[in-house]
Amino acid sequence: MSRNSTSPFQPLPDELDFPSMERRILDLWAEQGAFEKLRAKNADGPRWSFIDGPITANNPMGVHHAWGRTYKDVYQRYRAMRGYHQRYQNGFDCQGLWLEVEVEKELGFETKRDIEAFGLEAFADACRERVDTYSAIQTSQSVRLGQWMDWDDSYYTHSDSNIEHIWGFLRRCHERGWIEVAQRAMPWCARCGTALSQHELIDTYQEITHDALYVRLPLHGRDNAWLLVWTTTPWTLAANVAAAVDPELTYVEVEMGDGKRYFLAEATLQEALGDDPHEIVGRIKGADMLGWTYDGPFDHLPAVAGTEHRVIPWKDVGADEGTGIVHIAPGAGEDDFRLSQELDLPVLVPIDENGVYVEGYDRLTGRDARQVADDVIDDLRGRGLLYRAHRFEHRYPHCWRCQEELVFRVDDEWFIRADEVRQPMLDAAATVHWVPDYAGARMADWLRNMGDWNISRRRYWGLPLPFYPCRDCGHLTVVGSKAQLEERAVSGLDGLRELHRPWIDDVVIRCEGCEAPVHRIDAVGDAWLDAGIVPFSTLGYLEGSEEFQRWYPADFITEMREQIRLWFYSMLFMSVTLENRSPYQSVFVYEKLNDETGRAMHKSWGNAIEFGEAAERMGADVMRWLYAGQNPLYNINFGYGPAGEVKRRMLTLWNVYAFFVTYARLDEFDPTQPEVPLAERPDLDRWVLSQLQTLIDTMTDALHTFHVHRGQRAARRFIEDVSNWYVRRGRRRYWKSEDDVDKQAAYQTLYEVLTTLVRLLAPVMPFWTEDIYQNLVCGVDPSAPESVHLTDWPQARDDRRDPGLDAAMAEVQRVVRAGRAARNAANVKLRQPLRSALIQVPDDAAWDAVQALEPHVLDELNVKTLERMASEHELVEFQIQPNYRRLGPRFGPRVKQAAAALAARDAAEAVRELDERGELTLDLGGAVETLTPEDLNVRRTPREGFGVAEQDGVIVAVATDVDDELGREGLARELVHATQGLRRDAGLEVSDRIRLWIGGDGEVEQTLTEHQAWIAGEVLAVAVNDGEATADAAEAAHTLNGMPVEIRLTRA
């Protein structure tokens, strides 16, 4: 049978090597123009719009990006198979602080001054170049992942069009009176030289140790009396203007050993003074201290001179840490600044945008605020103002880009006021389908708490804010488009290469208010403006494009959860402002990616995995399967360990596929032959086809509702069933020699299963499914779509469903499980045939199922007959319990009495009564109740002993006695087993015919007499003990069932 096959199916390689197979498929797709054909095929289909959240074109792709991109690709591919017309537009985030920081690193810059010295034009070029480099790299990596996008149509947020759309949005905000400039205390990164907005602060708190100081400040008009204040930010002391107390709190005046008297909150005494000897000499309410004045810690500095320092009220002072008296520096703290607005305090801003002390601070001037703690301590100590310094660990915000500690600084910042748009945004968010649904709650929470949107950044490569304030008339001109800019420009247009600094800064326009020439502010915009406008800018909103009408709002977006308060938020803000509706209808969020031990991945920790390396080591399909199977509620633990598990599980499918191809080639199976009618196929076929329909339902529902991981769970189980039951139970059908209807049915069924399954899995594993599809379908049917991704999504066929068969097979599988356990318990190996199995199933329907599918049970358990247990009483013990689901509602509280009454009865007795009369009566405190079998749960446990096992309500006992006849039958199997082993050792092909010699004692000879034909058939022997063994015969000696046996064989 080792003839040259004319089968259309190509033989499979020995091993499933994902990376090389994937590269081959990538070439195939490119050759075919498969993606272009898919788009053409669906051009007239219903529209399904997806917006790609832009990836920062800044670095090579990380494996965490691949997670999100897998989801994006899975759902787009699924929709494509359903015939939906899509945009397939990928996006890059191309400007803003991210990019600047990387370019600074690349150029070896330390501060903004280096950028200024380098020149803004050259810096802009460098940024643009980096975008070009990494957008190209990310594109090729995404292709490697198998993502299908229109890569030539990617959008870039640094484009003039994107910028113009933001201008239009800002103009609209201004028309509503939402744009304002205000002095605010902002979290500030001294290295980056810019403020951070509220949503940039999140996730940035880290444990850090600072110098904390107890400082004593002399009170005016009280001899030798001092306020004791506490601070964790020594650099801010120079900007002190007030000390805050809680009016409700009780303060004490204590006299120290040296005669000095300190004021501090009573509750903080122990922590502040520790063991220093002191005596309480008075008590006072905070309210009574208000208005006291004192000498500030740095009054001798020119910048501070003449500033009055006084005690002010603040209800949030608290006595948990410090002294209950809080040092207030409005120019260097958020709460401090707010208090200064309420109480009209002076605002001293001691540092510039780089965190360096400005003029007027003497020795501190020119120094970095984050590095002066020691000097401040020495200085205070030298002037007798320091009571005590200590190290203090607390959570403190850091810059999310450069990891530097943040400071707080008061500066002019531009805002979009959020109060008016808050409710409309909440309303719009409520229309969105959030998956998982808690994401919606998160968004609502965020929106309820959002502050005004700080949109200004003191940087270079970013959206130029089109704000032109007029010094003369005070009017603010907000330019809403390039046309408006050109129309109002008085100079600088000629050199306007693009809408970026430095070119845009040279354009001077006429003030809308008074026509005076006005200049743009020099700030650029928050990068989330860039990403947020994308639903509009990519669809030509400003030009009134029809595309916008067609594709807005998006059906679907997906990103990591943190994007709720970032991209999802900025898009929603802009869309509600412009169109008063949500720009997206369904949102899917997922969690974070960690390494396989659950630790965050960090390049510096050495546990980060490069995307390129992962793709080449584990394969893109394996990665995608791992990602798509993850429950998105939980962080994923990603690594080569989990990937290895995934690959091993895929081997199950590989084995089924390899099995099919091997025998289909041998038998030259032709899938184009007429179908064997379903009714003529055996139960096994009808069962697996019925299961397949259920899988189609589950997968379809899962992909439709953005729960791909649920579909994958079902697919895994199905593959297990196909391999472990369908193929294993049916394998002999493929290798028997007759070419009959049953064999044809077997091939057709397995073929249908495999070709349907690859279509169901194609969105998740685009490469391997393509590889299988090419082999199974394209070589057979020239008219078939040339790629699995050009096929239609499978439709479940109702004629193939058979719920009764599904249930019956499940029953049989339970019986087989219990039977195996019984054999195990009896310690009788499966190769030894046994006379019978006694079976107890819950009801007649289950018994009918077992009988209908009896051959499977007989074969699996290797027994001759099945018998229904007439009486199980000798084999099992009973427990009888109420069926609470029925009796609970019926009896209510009395169910406990029923349980007690049942427990009091002899269970075996009760079961007999139930069997004989079909009902059971119970006396519940006088009331006699009649219970039917449905009202009760009878639990059976095997009696101790051999050969009985219970499994999910099914009991199987095997008859363990082996008579001579059964013994020889078992021996025959042993002989086959040993012969097959020898065949393999001798290097024979599975289809090779052999001549066989078996030698042994009388029992062996007797066995041969009885079972020779069967043995010969099993091992493909054309002759048994025919003449003398030839010299070249392979031989082996065994002891089988205690008897010495010699086996020789040779190729016939």
Added chain:
RNA sequence: GGGCUCUUAGCUCAGUCGGUUAGAGCGCGCCUCUGAUAAGGGCGAGGUCCGUGGUUCGAAUCCACGAGGGCCCA
């Protein structure tokens, strides 16, 4: 300090509407198959469902409080 969320086997995770004996994969132990073969299969051991209290005839599931983890706000 406030909010959201999670806590189930050694590990990673399922667990539907509150209802009989809480499941899977991996790992572990024992066994098995040998025509899917450097594979495959079975059986088994392994559980304080984080704790306490409550609602209920009945709680892994609902409620309250607490502990621990994660996230967010301040």
